[in-house]
Amino acid sequence: MSSLRAKIQDVFNEPACEQNRGKDAKARKEGCSKPLTPGAAAGGCAFDGAKIVLQPITDVAHLIHAPLACEGNSWDNRGAASSGPTLWRTSFTTDLTELDVVMGQGERKLFKAIREIKEAYGPPAIFVYPTCVTALIGDDIEAVCKRAAEKFGLPVVPVNAPGFVGSKNLGNKLAAEALLDHVIGTAEPDDAGPYDINILGEFNLSGEFWLVKPLLDRLGIRVRACIPGDARYLDIASAHRARAAMVVCSTALINLARKMEQRWDIPFFEGSFYGMTDTSEALRQISQLLVKKGADPEILGRTEALIADEEAIAWKKLAAYRPRLEGKRVLLNTGGVKSWSVVHALMEIGIEIVGTSVKKSTVEDKERIKQILKDDNHIFEQMAPRELYATLSEHKVDIMLSGGRTQFIALKAKTPWLDINQERQHPYAGYDGMVELVRQIDLAIHNPIWWQVREPAPWDCQPAMKDELPSTKSETATVQAFKKFAGTTADDFGEC
Known part of the structure; x- marks a missing residue:
């Protein structure tokens, strides 16, 4: 547990966290995450956060060393998509019982489970997740994983993020630490080149990264590793040979980006693939970082040509929607990188932003929103359900974009709603994703069901x-x- 405490303290002192930079040493030790309120729901535990980050590694077996209830349904975790292996969708758990706890059989049962997975599935690696119960009873997960790796001849990675240590976001960062300690740098690629990059914090929700990857392919840029979306174990193991990196969700994996820059001199920047302006800027910054690392400068010209072609095609497709959506009022009840990237994307076609939530957003995210909206009155930390319902029922907005948790408030208020969080069914990244987002908003707002349900019964x-x-x-x-x-x-x- 002492090593786990050291990891947690290291993550809390993350120097790349924008919120930490302005603090003194004493304040920095309190961490960059918002403190939890005793007795209140934290929105997910550290174990949940670690599993969210690592489970989209599609060819790995994810083994939960815990009672059965700790393992949820792995099928379609957060809407992440795979172009190949489906092993990540299979739930593996040691199913620890009270008798196992009393008799001290936890470590023995874990070793046996690793052996059974190796014999039945033959994965390239097994990730082992302890939870509150197994951490509290003192099972030595790292020792068992080390012994199993030697015995069975495959990587067995301990992911030390039991739920009680903190929030879901802390679990994201502890998962990154597990990759740094046990995976990245353990394999040497034989095809490393000057145009290799890593994409960090991209989950490939609804397969949306597949709308961006063809753009990189046309520029001759190879994604050495996309962590974690549609990833393979060996891709991540050789990620240290990339020349540059882009961080899509900084609140989740900023520590991974910073430490990879320190250890292997991989420069990174934070960007977004939502909206045409941000997608174009991301492509430019990727090309510029590669040139600084030794790539041929001619890629800069090819990037500008690609951007011009793709933007022209997208704007032509969006022209049909502008008269129908210009001036429509949108409320975004989301957070993180979407709190500013989606705002920018919608404003490009003339949609008015009534408000955007900054829950789970970093200080840098909030500064971006202020620069885009030019008004703090449109920014809110979170909105109580009663207040949200009042805003919607009074028809102050034409549509709400949020996650599934608040969809029923919108439906009760008879207001169009569109899911833009991880449960969504449509990809919104890149130029084609921007067109799809606008199309879905148009379909939602102009659906004839809304004027029907607003009529008196x-x-x-x-x-x-x-x-x-x-x-x-x-x-x-x-x-x-x-x-x-x-x-x-x-x-x-x-x-x-």
Whole structure:
């Protein structure tokens, strides 16, 4: 546990965290994450955060050393997509019971589970996740993983991020530490080149990175490793030979980017693939970093030519939507990198931003929003459900973009809603993704269901009945009421 405490302290002192830079040494030790309120839901534990970051490594077996309840359903974790292996969708757990805890059988059961996975699936590596129970009873996960790796001849990686150590975001960073300690740098590629890059913090949600990768391919830029979206173990093991890196979600993997720069001299920048302007800027910065690391400067010209062609095609497609969406009011109830990247993307086609949430956003994210919106009044940390419902029901916005947690508030307020978080079904990255995002917003706003559900229900109207159907004494009240209603026409109803 002492090594885990050291890791946590190291992550909390992350110098690349924008919020930490302005603090003195004492304040920095308190960490860059918002402190948790005792008794309140934290939005996910450290174990959950670690698994979110590592599970999209698609050919690895992810083994949860814990009671059965700690392992959730792995199928389609956060909407990440794979172009090949599906082993990551299989749930593996040691299913620790009370008897195992009392009799001290946890480590033995873990070793046996690793052997069974090796024999049945033959993965290139196995990741082992302890949780609160196994960490508290003192199972030596690292010793078991080391012994199993020697015995079975494959990497067995301990991911030391039990739930009780902190929030989901802390778990993201501890997962990055596991990659640094046990994976990255353990394999040497035989095809390293001057145009190799890493993409960090990209989860390939709904396969959206597949809309960006063809652009890089056309420039001759190879993605050595995309961590973690659609990743393979050997790709990550050889990621230290990349020449540059782009960080998509800094709150999750900023420590990974900084330490890779320190150890292997891989410069990085933070960018976004949402919206045409940000996508173009990301391509430019990638090319510029590669040139600084020795690539041929002619790639800069090819990048500008590609950007010009792709932007022209995208704007031509968006022209049909501008008259239908210009001036429409949007509320973004999300956070992180989407709090500013999606804002910028929507403003490009004339959509008005009523407000955007900055929950889970870094200080740098918030500064970007202020630069884009030019007004702090459109920024809110979080909005209570009652206040959110009031905003929507009063028709102050035309559509809300958020995650699945608040969709029912929008539906209750009879307001169009679009999912832009990890559960979404459509990719929104890159130039084609921008067109798809606008298309989905247009479909949601102009769906005829909204004017229908906003109409008063027929039973809320008071009909002025003209003639009643004859009834018999033997008929029930329900039958009589049905006849009474069935005999009416549209003229029988008064104004609603």
